[in-house]
Amino acid sequence: MKEKLEKLKKEILDNLEKVKNPDAFRNLEVKYLGRKGKLTKILKGISGLSVEEKKTLGKFANEIKVELRDVFKKTKEIIEGSVGREYFVDVTLPGKKIKKGHIHPITQVQNELEDLFTSMGFIILDGPELESDYYNFEALNIPAHHPARDMQDTFYIDPSYAKASEGKQKKLDLVMRTHTSPVQIRAMQKYGAPLKLVVPGRVFRSEDIDANHDHTFYQLEGLMIDENISIANLTSVLKEMLSGILKQEVKLRLRPGYFPFVEPGFEIDVNCTICTGKGCPSCKNGGWLEMLGAGLVHPNVLKAGGIDPKKYSGFAFGMGVNRLAMMKYGIDDIRLFNSGDLRFLKQF
Numbered sequence: 001m002k003e004k005l006e007k008l009k010k011e012i013l014d015n016l017e018k019v020k021n022p023d024a025f026r027n028l029e030v031k032y033l034g035r036k037g038k039l040t041k042i043l044k045g046i047s048g049l050s051v052e053e054k055k056t057l058g059k060f061a062n063e064i065k066v067e068l069r070d071v072f073k074k075t076k077e078i079i080e081g082s083v084g085r086e087y088f089v090d091v092t093l094p095g096k097k098i099k100k101g102h103i104h105p106i107t108q109v110q111n112e113l114e115d116l117f118t119s120m121g122f123i124i125l126d127g128p129e130l131e132s133d134y135y136n137f138e139a140l141n142i143p144a145h146h147p148a149r150d151m152q153d154t155f156y157i158d159p160s161y162a163k164a165s166e167g168k169q170k171k172l173d174l175v176m177r178t179h180t181s182p183v184q185i186r187a188m189q190k191y192g193a194p195l196k197l198v199v200p201g202r203v204f205r206s207e208d209i210d211a212n213h214d215h216t217f218y219q220l221e222g223l224m225i226d227e228n229i230s231i232a233n234l235t236s237v238l239k240e241m242l243s244g245i246l247k248q249e250v251k252l253r254l255r256p257g258y259f260p261f262v263e264p265g266f267e268i269d270v271n272c273t274i275c276t277g278k279g280c281p282s283c284k285n286g287g288w289l290e291m292l293g294a295g296l297v298h299p300n301v302l303k304a305g306g307i308d309p310k311k312y313s314g315f316a317f318g319m320g321v322n323r324l325a326m327m328k329y330g331i332d333d334i335r336l337f338n339s340g341d342l343r344f345l346k347q348f
């Protein structure tokens, strides 16, 4: 019996020394000290011995019991202490780096454009993305019957839906704006002449999508109204802006272009900065990239804005910001901008 006890004591001490976590410790506690534990069993066995044996062995067994309880207690303290240490926070250690996002390339270009235009005395305006048919077309000299409506594939909003949400008495003709030009009219009505403004914003077209066309993209509209505004004013402002963005002198090419809200109207090309005009895949070997629609504001548009066309004239332009960003950074697919693909976005 004595040997048994000593063997068990050694076994227990060995195990306690190895124990590392609270669960393992609890298992040992149950295994040896529990109701059916090994040590408990031996101690219980003592009561069945003769009085003589009880005397000597009982004392010995009691000593071992006390000793082992003590070791269990100490081991428990150590283990619980080390558990506590796992949660100890050393505030002086360097923290985990939180990944930071950054500004989208389109927004970067837009911010640069805004800085350039404010430095030339233009104000920055905003307008609604869900626009009335009137501002998007009618007021811009594009009546409902006119074939010019076909130039911009439009997302028309179901009028029954619009009526349901806006009250039955109103008939609302709403479209997702196809360009930022409606803000020309809104601004003229609000501020009158003279006026110098740009409107960066998102526009929508029901378009077949490919590397050069997306259904959702960004434009920057420009409008300058004063006495005696001419095409010379237009080209000098555009040159200043494009050279500022592309960080090099640019050449402009004006071709006649039809937009109902300007007269005369132009398509404006910029010399390809990727191949410096020699010809490359980006400019389809032409050396020029189409970048803007522009012209002198049509008298009907000035009238719709409440401005006297006999006294004032103005220029307007609309530029594709995606296209400008593509040229600035050498991006070959417009779909990347709305893709949310981090492999693309991280490059800027």
Ligand code: PHE
Binding pocket: 178, 179, 180, 181, 259, 262, 265, 292, 293, 294, 295, 316, 317, 318, 319
């Ligand atoms: N709004 C025209 C478009 O989106 C561009 C434009 C703006 C043309 C202003 C002339 C003047 O195609």
